[in-house]
Each structure stands twice: as C-alpha cells, then as structure tokens.
C-alpha cells in the first residue's frame with residue numbers, strides 16, 4: 039500500500055459504520071457506497087451508491103462479504119429515515135390489507151426500527167414510531183387472532199437478533215395467553231403488551247457486540263442486572279405507562295432469580311421493597327420462555343417443555359393453579375418448530 043492509500047484507509051476507518059444487509063431492504067437504489075474488509079484487511083468498495091438494489095444485488099453483496107458491510111456513517115441517518123417511513127407506510131397499508139406480504143414487511147420493519155431505537159434510545163422519533171407500531175400490531179392481533187401462528191412463524195423465519203426478537207415473541211405470547219383467559223379487558227391487555235414489549239429498552243446501554251457472549255466481567259454483570267432500572271429511566275414520562283406498568287418493568291427480572299433463590303432471600307438482598315404482582319409474574323414468565331426457546335449465540339436453545347420445567351420452579355409454590363392453566367395453554371404448541 040502506498041502512502042496516499044494509507045491516508046484513505048485511515049479516513050475510511052474513521053467514517054465507516056457497520057450495517058446489516060437488512061438495512062438495505064426496501065431500497066430501489068443503494069443509499070450509500072458499500073465497503074467490506076478484504077483478505078488483506080483493507081476496506082474495499084463492493085457496491086456503488088445509487089446502483090440498483092434487488093435480490094441479485096443483495097445475494098452478490100452477501101456472497102462477497104459474508105454480510106460484513108460498512109457505509110459512511112452520515113448516510114446511516116438517511117437509511118434510518120427511509121426505514122422509519124417504510125414502517126409508517128406498512129402500518130397504513132396493513133390496516134387495509136392484511137396479506138402475508140404486508141405482515142412479513144411489518145415484522146421486518148418493526149424489528150429493524152427497534153434496532154435503531156436500541157442504538158439511540160433517546161430518540162423521541164424512534165420511540166414514538168415503535169409505540170404507534172406496537173399499538174397497531176396489538177390491534178391487528180386483537181381483531182385477527184388467527185394471524186398469530188403466521189406472525190410467530192415469520193418472526194422465527196426472519197431470524198433477527200435475539201435481543202430484537204425476544205420482546206415481540208414474549209409480548210405476543212402474553213397476548214395470546216391473555217386472550218384465551220379473559221382475565222383482562224382490552225385496555226389492560228394493551229397496557230401489558232406495551233409494558234412487556236418495552237421492558238428491555240435498558241439493554242441498549244450494553245453495546246451490541248457484547249450480546250454475542252456470556253456476560254463475564256463484574257461490570258458487564260452490573261450493567262445487565264441494572265437494565266430494568268435503565269428501561270424505567272428511558273420510558274418514564276415518554277410513553278403513557280402508569281406506575282404499575284413501570285413497576286412491572288423495574289422488577290421484571292426478580293422472578294428470574296426465583297429459579298435459584300426464594301423471594302425472602304431476594305427481598306433481604308434488596309434494600310428497597312419489591313412489589314410483585316401476578317402481572318409481573320406473567321410478563322416475566324413469557325420473557326423467560328421466549329429467552330429459553332430463542333436461538334442465542336452463547337446458549338443452547340431449549341424446548342418449550344424444558345422451559346416450562348423452569349417456570350414450574352417459579353410458580354408452583356405461590357401460583358399452582360395458574361401454572362396448570364399455563365401448561366394447558368402451551369400444551370398445544372408442544373411440537374418441534
């Protein structure tokens with residue numbers, strides 16, 4: 039490499055930002071010049087800005103780069119704006135036509151925009167869009183319960199990162215369960231759905247690359263265990279969540295601890311009093327099941343049956359009847375995906 043190449047490479051290192059192939063979906067023309075790191079560990083241009091984007095182009099880029107692509111960071115903002123607009127349009131069109139193409143698009147764009155929100159949880163634009171979209175998704179499910187199996191199938195097929203998939207899987211399972219039980223009215227179900235969906239926004243304080251491995255250092259453990267508090271900080275006053283919703287979010291991991299400890303022990307380890315209700319339990323249980331049955335880079339995926347064995351440890355003492363209801367509810371899904 040000659041000296042002026044080195045300057046160019048240094049410049050690229052400063053300005054380039056990794057993106058995913060999905061960020062390029064729904065573009066007709068490439069919104070940016072795309073780079074990858076070649077065998078000589080040098081940034082190399084692979085696709086020019088404004089070149090057509092179609093299936094062939096995406097396959098070519100994936101084949102050449104293994105999906106490890108980069109663009110100039112200032113162009114990322116434009117991509118996010120475009121995908122925000124795409125999500126808005128999809129929500130509008132789904133209200134008129136609930137065909138499978140629109141539903142696939144909804145799952146993809148909802149997930150993509152959730153990633154943008156995790157990257158910038160302070161953005162009111164992203165938060166409001168997620169909120170509006172998740173309300174629309176809730177109404178869509180409520181009015182068309184029969185689309186739930188397709189929704190789940192699509193979420194698993196699309197294989198978004200687990201941290202992005204998990205809130206939607208757990209919240210949809212929660213709503214599917216609530217719809218069967220007739221415990222709550224529509225407003226209460228909507229409120230629990232939103233609470234469950236946004237409970238992990240505090241995870242955005244953990245850099246994305248750290249999700250790849252098991253949490254090892256004390257600092258990482260602290261950041262992780264504090265994510266429910268961070269979620270409350272991000273959501274307080276920004277979304278219409280009442281105090282009991284925020285309490286559910288704040289304590290949504292306490293039940294996870296009940297797998298190894300009992301409530302007395304947990305309470306004695308916490309200086310503040312813990313308010314736990316049945317809603318917190320439901321949100322936590324759906325979160326644990328979604329987590330255990332999701333594909334993660336560092337943990338073996340468990341079956342639904344195995345996850346219920348864990349849930350039994352949490353529920354059997356205080357909620358034996360409700361545990362039976364839960365098992366009966368999940369029984370019909372005891373098939374391998």
Ligand SMILES: [Fe+2]
Pocket residue numbers: 237238265266290291
């Ligand atoms: Fe969490």
